[in-house]
Amino acid sequence: MAYTGLPPLDFRSDTRTVPDARMRAAMAAAEVGDDVYGDDPTVALLEARAAELLGAEAALLTPTATMANLLAPLAAAASPGPRAPRLVVGEDTHMAFLEADGLRRFAGVEPLPVAQRPDGLPDLDAVDALLAAGDGRPAVVCLENTSMLRAGNALDAAATRALADLAHRHGAHVHLDGARLANAAVALGVRPAELAAPADSVAFSVSKGLGAPVGALLCGTRAYVARARALRTALGGSLHQAGVVAAPALVALERLPDLAADHAAAAALAAGLAAVPGAELMRPPRPTNMVMARLAGLTPQECAGRLAVHGVRVLPLPNGFVRFAVHRAHDMIGVRAAVRALAAVAADAPAARATTGGDLPGRGLSTTWTEEA
Ligand SMILES: Cc1ncc(COP(=O)(O)O)c(C=O)c1O
Numbered sequence: 001m002a003y004t005g006l007p008p009l010d011f012r013s014d015t016r017t018v019p020d021a022r023m024r025a026a027m028a029a030a031e032v033g034d035d036v037y038g039d040d041p042t043v044a045l046l047e048a049r050a051a052e053l054l055g056a057e058a059a060l061l062t063p064t065a066t067m068a069n070l071l072a073p074l075a076a077a078a079s080p081g082p083r084a085p086r087l088v089v090g091e092d093t094h095m096a097f098l099e100a101d102g103l104r105r106f107a108g109v110e111p112l113p114v115a116q117r118p119d120g121l122p123d124l125d126a127v128d129a130l131l132a133a134g135d136g137r138p139a140v141v142c143l144e145n146t147s148m149l150r151a152g153n154a155l156d157a158a159a160t161r162a163l164a165d166l167a168h169r170h171g172a173h174v175h176l177d178g179a180r181l182a183n184a185a186v187a188l189g190v191r192p193a194e195l196a197a198p199a200d201s202v203a204f205s206v207s208k209g210l211g212a213p214v215g216a217l218l219c220g221t222r223a224y225v226a227r228a229r230a231l232r233t234a235l236g237g238s239l240h241q242a243g244v245v246a247a248p249a250l251v252a253l254e255r256l257p258d259l260a261a262d263h264a265a266a267a268a269l270a271a272g273l274a275a276v277p278g279a280e281l282m283r284p285p286r287p288t289n290m291v292m293a294r295l296a297g298l299t300p301q302e303c304a305g306r307l308a309v310h311g312v313r314v315l316p317l318p319n320g321f322v323r324f325a326v327h328r329a330h331d332m333i334g335v336r337a338a339v340r341a342l343a344a345v346a347a348d349a350p351a352a353r354a355t356t357g358g359d360l361p362g363r364g365l366s367t368t369w370t371e372e373a
Contacts, residue, residue, distance in 0.1 A: 014327040017211040023248035032243030042243030055193025056219035065179040066220040068203035075228035084108040090116040092149035120147025131170035137170035164198035179205040183288040186259040198334035199315035227279030237312040262289040266326040272339030292321035310341035315352040
């Protein structure tokens with residue numbers, strides 16, 4: 001197995017990928033300038049390549065997808081207005097769960113959560129009703145692809161277009177949290193640009209399955225990205241010699257096809273876990289690199305704790321499941337070890353059932369649903 005710098009049984013998140021030798025060499029060799037003065041050639045190249053990949057006029061490097069998602073509604077307003085936009089988000093999205101506080105504090109927007117369909121798309125009737133009940137403020141409608149709490153389901157362009165057409169009829173801006181849009185594109189066999197086309201802005205992460213150490217790209221029109229660039233400065237996000245960060249991100253952009261191997265390993269993992277007695281899996285229609293499982297009688301925290309005893313790390317989620325995020329550190333040896341670990345935990349689960357009352361854990365906010373998602 002290629003050296004990845006990671007224990008092979010850590011399935012908590014694909015953000016745990018580490019830069020490999022080629023990325024580190026690219027960092028060392030990166031030509032840099034001062035991006036604030038617009039003369040870091042490696043950042044400029046990354047932004048141009050990302051814009052092309054997403055079919056956008058322009059792109060802006062941000063340290064994280066969280067910052068890209070924060071800039072997204074702020075930059076949607078053509079000029080700074082007295083009132084923040086209304087922000088419509090799926091209730092089971094990263095923006096709703098983990099970014100709402102930042103959006104409130106730093107963008108002054110109160111996220112308006114809407115129900116999502118089983119595939120992760122915000123419920124169109126709910127979005128329509130919310131937008132129709134507008135108060136004159138501009139609106140921004142967000143969607144997430146892949147859909148994190150729907151076991152990484154990939155939404156196709158038709159689904160995105162249905163939401164975008166509806167939002168546009170109400171004059172709203174459509175923002176796509178495409179932190180894992182690369183996974184969606186690879187799973188569906190389409191170009192990322194095709195999935196991004198209906199949206200007005202896209203946040204795209206290079207530091208998840210693609211393996212770069214840091215970075216996301218906020219893409220949109222030239223005017224939109226220019227506003228986002230000024231706002232990034234205002235947020236303290238000026239990235240001076242960021243060529244060293246852009247260089248591994250450029251390597252990451254060449255690695256989209258590699259994600260197919262992660263998806264194949266995730267499929268093998270799902271098949272193995274599904275055969276464990278007492279295990280229940282969430283079955284997304286278009287799976288990618290995430291597998292979500294639960295065991296009768298165990299809360300996600302208990303299940304994660306018991307798997308950890310077997311050396312397998314997973315993330316307990318607020319939807320009652322634990323998440324296995326498959327990435328480049330995982331091979332079939334790791335997959336089989338994970339299946340064996342869940343089987344061992346399941347074999348002990350009846351004892352757990354006696355102490356927990358026997359119900360499948362339901363939905364409810366987990367105290368461990370924090371920065372690692
Ligand atoms: C769907 C989604 N959006 C945004 C983010 C935030 O990414 P970052 O850690 O780069 O801020 C994450 C993090 O995993 C995510 O899963």
